[in-house]
Amino acid sequence: MPPNYRRCVVCRKIDHKSAFWRIVRLFPSRKIQLDEGMGRSAYLCPQESCLQAAQKRDRLGRSLKAPVPPEIYQLLYQRLSAGKSETPAGATAATAVASTSVDS
Numbered sequence: 463m464p465p466n467y468r469r470c471v472v473c474r475k476i477d478h479k480s481a482f483w484r485i486v487r488l489f490p491s492r493k494i495q496l497d498e499g500m501g502r503s504a505y506l507c508p509q510e511s512c513l514q515a516a517q518k519r520d521r522l523g524r525s526l527k528a529p530v531p532p533e534i535y536q537l538l539y540q541r542l543s544a545g546k547s548e549t550p551a552g553a554t555a556a557t558a559v560a561s562t563s564v565d566s
């Protein structure tokens with residue numbers, strides 16, 4: 463993987479880290495917060511499908527090996543609704559769904 467590229471914990475898409483939300487479990491306090499701090503991090507696409515799946519399947523909690531407080535999800539949902547106009551028609555979400563449902 464090229465430097466500064468990361469993988470979404472839900473859909474496994476690889477992109478530059480600036481394209482993702484970063485959720486960090488701080489070291490050594492184990493506090494979970496967004497964007498900044500030293501510690502274990504998980505990356506998530508800023509889109510509804512990945513956020514919903516992350517919450518439903520506890521993907522962030524598993525990746526961080528710590529429970530993710532509901533406030534974190536609330537903050538991400540707020541960001542989602544705040545930034546909705548920037549996302550063009552959800553094209554990437556539709557592609558991801560189509561490619562993962564082939565074998566069912």
Ligand SMILES: [Zn+2]
Pocket residue numbers: 470471472473474475506507512
């Ligand atoms: Zn994703």
